[in-house]
Amino acid sequence: MSLDNLHYIAVEGVIGAGKTSLADKLAKTLGAATVLEEFEQNPFLEEFYNDPQRYAFQTQVFFLISRFQQLQDLRQIDMFHNKVVSDYIFEKDRIFATLNLTAKEMKLYDGIARLMEKEIPVPDMVIYLQASTPHLMDNIRKRGRSYEKQIKYEYIDALNELYNKFFFHYNKTPLLVISTDELDFVHSEKDYRDILTEIDNHTAGTRYYIPQKTDRK
Template sequence: MSLKNLHYIAVEGVIGAGKTTLADMLAKTLGAHLILEEFEENPFLEDFYRDPEHYAFQTQIFFLLSRFRQLQELRQVDLFRQKVVSDYIFEKDRIFATLNLSEKEMKLYDGIARLIEKEVPRPDLVIYLQASTQHLMENIRKRGRPYEKNIEYEYIDALNELYNRFFFHYTRTPLLVINTDEIDFKHNEDDYRDILVQINQHTGGTRYYVPKKAR
């Protein structure tokens, strides 16, 4: 699966996995259009981390519609001429909804999501950055975003478990799963180059990459 033949790549991972960093690096390497989650635009996010029970539904619906609007814009892009890299897939929204919403809220969410998800284009490749909860928490603390200061270990741990379960069963597109606990592709050029090699060697289906130093 050559990089030059991939027109739409999506990078995924739990909060703190480095998906935005990798998406940005890939976009620069490929000269691709970059689509990033607009999490800082969500007016409910900081309130959600402070009081999840009261702000989960508003937060989730904002993200759902924001992601839909962004990915709908891809329909206006000629993907054979303009490559695209994003730092999320549309289906990830349901992972958060499953964790955060009550049963009644989930039914309403499902009704909205099912109406719009069939209109969203699929990536040619999804890259899932897998990491331990401890590694994710370290990254979250390092970057020091104010609205993330109240995120608890238990929340990230539960989210990490849901992500791993989701991608274990994921078959909608080719998938590359990369263990990132012992690599630093942002600061180590060799680590980033290894990821590019793994993408180029991907032949379809699901491929797992565990760097030697992570074994």
């Protein structure tokens, strides 16, 4: 599937993977609109990082509703004449919910999420930015968001494993898995162009792009 034929691309990855940076760059290249996570509007997020058990359900439900509203608005857009790049897929909430909710909460959450999923448009391609936990922690530290200072290594590591497990089974859309430990698509134009080439060459199923250190020099 060439870049021109992609009307809705979703970029995914664990916290600190670079989803928003890549989504922004792709949107500029393709002349697309962006649909970005509104995590800063979640009033429970800071409390959640301080006391996960107490605030997990409120945080999850807020995200679920917020993302549902955002993605449902996409149905109003004429996708044949417009392009959209988002920095998440609706199913991502299930990954977080799996880790943070109790069994009873998960059952309730699951019921709501399944109803909502039917109303959500499916991307033409999903790009999963894969990274090692130390790399993610380093990115989180560098961007210095105040509410992310409480995030523990163990939490990111567990999320990372769950993301890998989720995308190992993912087959809803063409999936491009990009290993980002040795990539710097924000500052290196070559690295970014390489990603565009990978997207352009990907047609169906799952494709892995794992650049080596020497490839960039």
